[in-house]
Amino acid sequence: MEQRDKYISGICTPAIGEAGKTGDWSDLKPVIDHSKCIPETKGKAACFLCWLYCPDGVVTMSIPVEIDLDYCKGCGICAEECPPNAIRMVRKVECDE
Amino acid sequence: MSDTRIITGNEAAALAVKLVEPNVIAAYPITPQTSLAEKLSTFVEGGELRAEYVRVEGEHSALTVCISASTVGARVFTATSSNGLLYMHEQIHWAAGSRLPIVMCCVNRGVGAPWSIFNDQQDSFSQRDTGWIQIYCRDNQEIIDTIIQAYRIAEAVYIPVMVCYDGFVLSHTMMPVEIPDYGKVREFLPPYKPSVDISPENPVTVNPVFFPWRRENAEGVLCDGYMEKRYKLQDALLKSTDTIEEVSTAYGQAFGRDHGGLLWEHMTDDAEIVIVGMGSIAAEATVAADSLRKEGIRAGVVGIRVFRPFPRKAIATALKKAKVIVVFEKCMSYGCDGGVSSDIKSALYGTGIEAPMHNYIAGLGGRDVKARELADAVKETITRIDSGTEENETTWLNCHTG
Numbered sequence: 001m002e003q004r005d006k007y008i009s010g011i012c013t014p015a016i017g018e019a020g021k022t023g024d025w026s027d028l029k030p031v032i033d034h035s036k037c038i039p040e041t042k043g044k045a046a047c048f049l050c051w052l053y054c055p056d057g058v059v060t061m062s063i064p065v066e067i068d069l070d071y072c073k074g075c076g077i078c079a080e081e082c083p084p085n086a087i088r089m090v091r092k093v094e095c096d097e
Numbered sequence: 098m099s100d101t102r103i104i105t106g107n108e109a110a111a112l113a114v115k116l117v118e119p120n121v122i123a124a125y126p127i128t129p130q131t132s133l134a135e136k137l138s139t140f141v142e143g144g145e146l147r148a149e150y151v152r153v154e155g156e157h158s159a160l161t162v163c164i165s166a167s168t169v170g171a172r173v174f175t176a177t178s179s180n181g182l183l184y185m186h187e188q189i190h191w192a193a194g195s196r197l198p199i200v201m202c203c204v205n206r207g208v209g210a211p212w213s214i215f216n217d218q219q220d221s222f223s224q225r226d227t228g229w230i231q232i233y234c235r236d237n238q239e240i241i242d243t244i245i246q247a248y249r250i251a252e253a254v255y256i257p258v259m260v261c262y263d264g265f266v267l268s269h270t271m272m273p274v275e276i277p278d279y280g281k282v283r284e285f286l287p288p289y290k291p292s293v294d295i296s297p298e299n300p301v302t303v304n305p306v307f308f309p310w311r312r313e314n315a316e317g318v319l320c321d322g323y324m325e326k327r328y329k330l331q332d333a334l335l336k337s338t339d340t341i342e343e344v345s346t347a348y349g350q351a352f353g354r355d356h357g358g359l360l361w362e363h364m365t366d367d368a369e370i371v372i373v374g375m376g377s378i379a380a381e382a383t384v385a386a387d388s389l390r391k392e393g394i395r396a397g398v399v400g401i402r403v404f405r406p407f408p409r410k411a412i413a414t415a416l417k418k419a420k421v422i423v424v425f426e427k428c429m430s431y432g433c434d435g436g437v438s439s440d441i442k443s444a445l446y447g448t449g450i451e452a453p454m455h456n457y458i459a460g461l462g463g464r465d466v467k468a469r470e471l472a473d474a475v476k477e478t479i480t481r482i483d484s485g486t487e488e489n490e491t492t493w494l495n496c497h498t499g
Binding site for chain 2: 005006007008009010011012013014015016017018020
């Protein structure tokens with residue numbers, strides 16, 4: 001029986017950031033105004049539409065809500081969906097300054 | 098006791114698939130493959146073959162089902178023709194890049210436009226550069242035997258294999274075929290083991306995006322970038338020529354029929370004129386060579402069985418003594434030469450073989466090619482060369498425009 005080489009195809013070990021830190025692809029980053037965020041103002045699990053809609057799964061369903069900027073590609077869907085407009089997309093260079 | 102039946106090429110293919118016992122079959126009917134797909138669904142429906150037959154809405158999905166099933170360890174089969182094969186194109190690359198030992202029959206048919214349901218080899222030729230192994234059969238016996246061999250080759254080297262045979266000329270023509278013994282096929286073909294065992298206990302990410310550079314994975318192991326993965330496919334394809342020849346020999350020992358590993362030869366030992374072809378046109382050329390010999394012309398035939406990986410060394414060896422090379426083929430690299438002749442020329446570069454080579458495109462869209470016509474074309478080539486024409490533009494045989 002021939003020795004099997006498990007690295008012949010693109011099959012990989014599942015891990016966070018399999019494709020590298022994709023957060024550096026983005027121009028924009030989400031900034032949360034925690035005073036407007038529904039779960040935080042109500043002090044209970046509610047809304048979390050940002051967590052639900054995030055296509056990259058980088059938003060936590062927690063109080064306070066956190067976004068992992070290492071992997072956020074800056075699409076802005078969370079900001080678009082947020083009912084109280086608690087998330088604002090800010091140009092990265094601008095934030096860094 | 099041998100079981101010999103008079104059957105069509107598609108029936109031979111269906112019986113081969115039944116013998117290799119795939120777990121999953123997904124196919125969409127298209128002429129001239131249709132009776133193969135029908136026969137297989139009849140086997141599954143009637144309980145003769147314990148496989149999952151997935152009815153799909155098109156060929157792209159047919160191959161996608163095979164890719165998914167093969168990834169998790171199923172032996173799979175699909176078949177198509179012509180524009181159906183072209184509709185699979187994206188997934189044909191995907192299957193090879195994923196190193197999945199899928200076996201597919203391409204029942205060769207001309208491609209549109211304009212529509213033709215009849216035979217030539219433009220369909221599988223157009224998938225030449227996808228990283229699949231391509232084997233062309235010359236008769237129905239070779240179809241049944243090659244499909245069984247194809248699984249052993251594919252599952253040893255983790256490269257998909259396309260078994261190609263001419264539509265109608267073979268697919269719908271009845272010939273005596275010896276059906277291999279079920280027990281012997283089991284011995285010849287061990288169960289399929291995927292390159293990585295996937296299960297809920299061993300979850301994996303399949304084909305995430307790969308980057309230009311090499312990179313450490315989550316466990317800190319330096320892994321391939323895109324280019325390394327692609328190189329491994331090319332490397333494995335080139336090395337697979339050994340496996341293909343070994344499997345052909347082993348098959349011959351087990352079943353008494355060796356159709357030639359990479360290519361086969363007919364009376365080439367003392368041949369001055371060597372005719373080259375692929376598939377049924379090469380079988381027809383043997384009849385032409387026999388008749389030329391009766392006229393005192395020392396002709397022989399080289400039949401290319403494996404078109405990818407292209408058997409460069411074997412071709413150069415087979416053509417070493419030829420004074421004239423005549424290539425008949427049913428596929429065209431539009432804007433260049435016939436596809437087979439281009440590859441032969443590239444294989445001969447630097448070998449010192451400088452025999453003139455004349456290329457004929459024949460039988461496109463099912464136009465009948467008779468042995469007599471091939472013999473006449475060879476004689477015409479000899480006349481041209483005698484009158485000082487070393488190389489010639491590609492000639493379209495029996496094609497009259499205007």
